[in-house]
Amino acid sequence: MIKDFNHYVPVRVVFGAGKLNEAGKYAAKYGSKALIVTTGSFFKEIGLVDRLINILKESGVDSEYYHDVSPNPLSTEIDAGAELGRKTGCEVVIGLGGGSAIDAAKGMAIAMGHNEPIWDFCPAGPVVKQPTDKTYPIIAITTTSGTGSHISPFSVITNPETDQKPGMGSDFIYPRVGIVDPELMLSMPKEITAATGFDVLAHSIEAYTSKIASPMSDIYAEEAIRLVGRYLRKAVTEGNDLEARSAMAYADTLAGFAMSLAINTICHGLSHAVGGISGTVHGETLAAMTPHTMRFSMNQDPEKYKKIGLLLRDETCEQVISEFTPEDAIQEVEKLIKDIGLDIPLSKQGVEEADLERIADAAFEYMSGAFDLDLRTPTREDIINILRASF
Template identity: 40%
Template sequence: MTKMKALTYYSPTEIIFGCGKLDETAKLAKRFGNKALLVTGKGKSSVNAARRVLELLQGAGIETAHYDGAAPNPTTDLVTEGLGGGSAMDTAKAIAVEASHPGTVWDYNCHTEGPTDKTLPVIAIGTTAGTGSQVTQCAVITRTKDKDKSAVWHRNIFPKIAIVDPDLTRSMPKAVTAQTGFDAFCHNFEAYLSINTSPMVERMALEAIEAIAEYLPKALADGNDMEARSRMAWADTLGGLTNANAGVTLPHGLGMQVGGHCPQVTHGQALAAFYPAFTRYTYPAAVEKFAAVGRILNPGLQAETEETAAAKCCEEIDSFLKKIGLWIGYKELGVTMEDIREIADCGQVLGDYLNNPRVADIEEMYELLVSCYERD
């Protein structure tokens, strides 16, 4: 039996979860004053949510400005423009830093000491179910001119409040549902595998993986299945909590570089393309955990040995990617072999790869990425 390890778990975000909870926005915002900046994207779900939030805030007498320029793979340019996930929540966190500190948000990224407690308060409202950003200390940003995708990672940017209203995810298109849902799977799976994990993180991650395995296909089959949407919103939130406390591993570090070099590729797509190589590279170093996840994805593996169940977990994740329409390679995403070389060379810029049970060097990263270039 594995020896019990010491742990620290931290989450300062107040979570308001449930259908219809969006209606509490103004009451919650009043805690922080009578002025607000609403940061959204231009997608259908964002537009509908923005309209309702503006009504609520303005109806409560809160002076509100609206910036709708947030986009996937948010850039430093968008953050600065907003003053004047990737997501609207990441953009809002970054704006909260830049508006309250000298310089730009890039000056406070994860390679620095980070922002101070002068950071403006953020209320995070998700309209997808995947990033977990509503409960993390992370804001992913890209400096376009350098093709450099990094993050602010600091406890001072945890949202003060997260409103998780599954009703807001009802209008997500299938492609977005699949990509963000797989991102939630990855957050939980990688936090479960991380060398920084803990018993609490492991329990939350396994609960989330069970929910995603069952309910993501149901949400794809029927976008109005609110039980499926609610379960995915919960798994998304768990993914944020697990990520915030244990971090992610090799796929996220490289996935961030894919987004920085090839901004047309969504984060979920970057992860999906890499996972078949990642699982086969990593499972020999984490047999017990791969076996556990394999048995969630296929209960028929209960009778198999740990080694067999772990190896077959890789195949089960392949099957899951096919089921949700994400059996893809980098080539069809518009990533060139030249891009692959650059992405690999930047693969150790972020420290996520060090959390992996098996640590890859640059050439191993390159070989893994190349193996994911085309899919049969």
């Protein structure tokens, strides 16, 4: 019997080497002026922003450029970008970069469209407004293989005054178009390749073991896990290998679908609070905690947890399959973490032991929805134990 499900991910995915050249064609469908958003000025310095501006111009689309976005995008930066977009008459927002740039673009599309501060829409305060169809159209051009943000209806925004880093979700921030051009990923540094690549695995594992996982989200998650097992090490060590880059970009896209459908669970919920308070790198934080969140939940569905390890190994040997255990699967994840240089406990990521209790409280305050989707609902003590084990 097939489990009931609901499948809605309305993103046109344009995938392939050189597909950046089609950005103008798609942007022109949504307006005559685009706000291009990047994280910092690196893409301006290497000429990528100018290349995009010219591609847009060829299709009759003018642009404004905003780069004042932190790796963990701040609500204040998003409001300033939205103000620029509003003042200059932009009609479509293009996020060019990793999850930070795309999440910021999503936030700006909401703030611009409603002419209100973005924090009013973030699920951390007492009253949370819902985005509407006033939200401007978003085009996501991903330059990393990790965050799935080019597919998802989620945006993660940090409030610098409160250190809160909630994830918001709305159908109105699904990008209209997600452009995935693996050529843009060839020069991604090793550390970012590893951290964003692990994020793909975490999205897949958590969507795969979510309470609302479905037959269709499982298909996306399983193939993404298999591709990570096969290609992430190579993408890290041989960054200019287009086959490995392309496979990871595809895995990221599949994981984005899995995450949009089945959401994420404990590890992502907790990682937001860690990142909000300690300013850590998302993928590194996930790598420190994933083995422990897996161990916490594995007995709720041993077969699925076992399958994660078998997919990572792309294992076909009948004997290995029959003797494999969920703990073996976790060790497979730990091996991958070591191999890609992400064996970094939270204590070495700038997390203070004195902050663990505060992190746990923050996670329950605004990310408990993710905890509720886990097969095993954690108590506050469970969360503290996971944090300590990852410390």
